[in-house]
Amino acid sequence: MTGTRRAAKGVRQPAAHLPIARVYVDVALAHLDRTFDYQVPEQFAADAVPGCRVRVRFAGQLVDGYLMERAAESDHVGKLAFLDRVVSAEPVVAPEIASLARAVADRYAGSMVDVLRLAIPPRHAKVEAEQPAETPDVAPFPENGERTGWSSYPRGESFVEAVAGGRQPRAIWQAPPGADWPARLAELAAVAAGAGKGAVLVVPDHRDVDRLHAACTALLGAEAVVALSAGLGPAKRYRRWLAVRRGAAKVVVGTRAAMFAPVADPGLFVVWDDGDDLHAEPRAPYPHVRDVLVQRAHLSGAALLVAGFARTAEAQLLVDSGWAHAIAADRAAVRAAAPRVTAIGETDAQLARDEAARSARLPSVAFEAARQSLRDGAPVLVQVPRRGYVPALACGQCRAAARCRRCAGPLGLPRAARGSETQPAACRWCGHGEPAFRCAECGSRRIRAVVVGAGRTAEELGRAFAGATVRTSGRDEVLATVPATPDLVVCTPGAEPVAEGGYGAALLLDGWASLGRADLRAAEETLRRWMTAAALVRPGSAGGRVVVIAESVLAPVQALVRWDPVWHATQELAGRTELGFPPAVRMATVDGTPTALATLLADLELPDGAEVLGPVPLGEVDMDGNAERERALIRATRRQGRQLATALAAAQARRTARKDPESIRVQLDPLDLI
Template sequence: MLSVPHLDREFDYLVTPEQSEQARPGARVRVRFHGRLVDAFIFERRADTDHVGRLGRLERVVSAEPVLTAEVRRLVEAVAARYAGSRADVLRLAIPPRHARVEREPAPEIAPDPPVVEPVDQAGWARYQAGGQFLAALGEGRAARAVWQVLPGDSWSERFAEAAAQTVRAGRTALAIVPDQRDVDALWQAAIARIDESVVVALSAGLGPTTRYRRWLAVLRGGARLVIGTRSAVFAPLADLGLVMVFDDGDDTLAEPRAPYPHARDVAMLRAHLSGCAALIGGYARTAEAQALVRSGWARDVVASRAVLRAAVPRVVALDDSGYADERDAAARTARLPSIALQAARSALTAGAPVLVQVPRRGYVPSLACGRCRMIARCRYCTGPLSLPERGGAAVCRWCGRGDPALKCARCGSDAVRAVVIGARRTAEELGRAFPGTTVITSAGDTIVEHTDDGPALVIATPGAEPRAPRGYGAALLLDSWALLGRQDLRAAEDTLRRWLAAAALVRDRASGGVVTVVAESSIPTVQALIRWDPVGHADAELSTRTEVGLPPAVHMAALDGDPDSVTALLEEARLPDGAELLGPVPLPPGARRPPGVPDELAVIRMLVRVGRDHGLTLAAALRHGIGVLSARGSHHPVRVQIDPLHIG
């Protein structure tokens, strides 16, 4: 595969009679190109050629295994067109590296008929309006598309497993994409309770290259009816696909960090469109992108009625975090909580239930600032943010790891520091003092706790690391809301509500005494959405706001990162569609990685190109053309192109 953009096309080679049997479409081969051997795939076999001149021969067939199926090839080409990328880059994401020993292993016998699946209990889906109709459509093999709002207390993995079982029972295959390994494991357990374990395959990066390739081959050879995996599994070579599912599409891990930077949700929906199969996006929260699918009519809402929702949700209380020092409760001042929130925690602990405390960051004090002028404390070597890893320890840079035992503000010279954000371990320490004798459990970073007991305990967790309690938490405290809502990010409000809802969904319902306390001003729209438990309304308002100001998904936007000369040259060569609007240039946003191939001494800028929803493919094609021209010339440094990036800056 040639990663050079201007060579992103097919090349013809002769196949010798000795190679003919193994040189099948989709097979891996080695060819000589410009004097060197390169890896390639056979796209098709033809009796004629458009090439003028003498054709080279295939050097050898690496493997006769047809790893590039016709459906995956169409998907690869569509993703490259959508994200202004090269097919070689997408193929690296879609097809794992070969392991010859695994290919030589005897292939397991595959049952000729689909596995027997018992009729699916529809009671779980019947709680949602149109839920039963969606399940019935899967049983009939129809291409139903839905955006599903999960009720608090409901098991998304059980419902996904039921949808997959209904699809497999109809004789087709299903694909489920989830953010991380915890979700893979949860859905796996739910699926094998309904579908024969021998035809359920889990694909994730944590398996290791050998095991993952072995399982991927099993899918390719027809040994899987359901594939569960993380973002790269969206390209799994399933035949006769009947359903594509995505859970929690707002999670950042579903965005591919490698070129051409596709989002697994968009690839999954593109695959559903190309295959003509059903699609399901589910989660406790809702993204503006998912709401756009509903608003356009491409997908249908699957939500519970307000009466069902009210019976399932906990009571949500918002408390302003100003004035803690004025409270009479000394424990409240110590634990950074209003006394009302502490009282809710005490009530739950007294009743024998665990209490969940969600904090935005792990660590002790993960961010520091000057105590006098409030300037963020940064490393004197690399300018990275400084943090306190433990009580009484020296400040350490979160980027380079160097310590700074003698902090002094670069602006005012003060040696006083203050915490910008309090981490999970510091919070656990403070709450341990506020609740002496109570078990304190911390779940964050590399020490994630999967489950906790029903007994009284304080569980301090970062977003996404919350353990599950068998009968739910008696209360949840959501701290440091300003650290989430105050981020300079297009998706700050959306992501904050998603994290809050995921934690609040683990709390018992109102009738069972469940209480969620969020330390934030109740007038903030995101807080109101949590109190009303209205992620659909919040997503609809978010989409309307983005439509007014011209931001994705209401429009398509390309971010071009590179040195000024290269970005200017790319825009000159790209045949941008009529009406394309240029925004910028601006300096590369903080936290964004420098584009590869740009020398360190050159400044990097970001230019945004905005077009309407109907011109997304035209914009991508224009940028691909410009990239190819500059690549052929070799006169400029590479420019990183991202279509509809998660973080615009």
């Protein structure tokens, strides 16, 4: 405890051995992204270990910092201040994590301290003082050498053997429909742990964490596996994180922040469903889990597996470049496991003859598929791309967007209150009702729904399939599982519960709403959502049906019908390469006020051939009607990616050194470009 007490001023003496501490101060200014030298007082010599938390005086204020290393002498010619205190002698920054944090900061034009904030959870003193748990013994898995889960894949068994041998295999696993992916990933983690290596498995959300943690625990025992997610309280999260840092757990399963989990001697990194936007960190410097684990596997010499039912253009680039190999089932096995997929274009769809189907706005094929599944006693999954009741309205005559007279916000139809049959349209921004709508373009008073949300869809299906229970899964309540009963399960993308024995049918509604988004990744993301839902359906040989409401000529629909995400990823990557979009190039978005953006662009030392697109307004205006923020896109080749990041970081450092008052947001390779 003496290390946490502040030393008395006037009696400090430098430590006899390695008296210099190099510290990253926790100050969010780009020009301070380096270590600063401090003297270590003799009374702190034992506690001031590399990786510990310290308090130092910086620019007249006491700030937090991380002691990165001890040295015998300093290059600083002036007088050095002493460490104010050692907050804790716990070395929270492992050497491997320090190297990774520096690499991530350099790749994303960020600062080391920003990355350390993401990697190191807040300290909990009471937890830190607890007795460390013992490291469990993990037996080699499996002892007889059989790995039936991976032996069915070409290259699957060789990948497992490489993990067991401590080598550095890198692969993209294309999981077939219906695959028990938690069991397969748990087997890999057990192989790595049995070889004395650590494993980090990152999944999008807490439901995936629960499934994968249960699979890993079944093979390795509860003591060897730690689950890390944002839903844990501060004490529980820090206790589990410390167990990993101290080597008491060999396998980490978690959400986005687990990409920095400090496992000892890492041998395997896995990211499941890398196209999910939950893998993109919303805080500076905005790293993506897939890219961080690629960096980490390269730095540590560990194995890497990028897995999912769909495939992103970024994963396809890893295969095309030869950096990773593909692991996929043969086409015969995929066809045997896949449900039967039918695409129905909305313009050509024929509604069922009965009024119940007509009220549910389902084509007859979709209606019959759902009714057959319910007759067979299996649940039906209905995926709706928008939550809410009727989230978007338009003029019934000219189709112009319906907007509020007060704030010009979009009008929507909220769910009717209990006991009332109707509810007037209301603004989704200011909340004011609009009972007497009049179109500003043509003057019509008629109004129509642009897209129907999950709430309204559930009501319509309840009327169409009288007697069937309708369950909803979305933002308000996300279901993890549903029983094998003849129910209708209406959900939004990403909230699909797992059905016992699989769904008998899946209806993927309003495909145009997903495919028509003004987004570079709209087609890729839509296919990923569809495949995630379709993978929960029984095989076609067992009666499994998937009906997608979208035109069959579209590439994502064709990829779903043939269950060929590799073909779609190849087409997507080729298109982006031709047009010059990520991942074929490195691209940065720079957001700021017009003045700040112009100043930064004028000060930017870009690599030769780099291109600046814009700036263009982001659509945000101030009270006077002037554009508040603009966006510029900066494009460079992949070989120039490091130069681009360095140039942006240097420009930000010059801005903060000048104390420019206006903020600038810099993101490299963001998911959203427009």
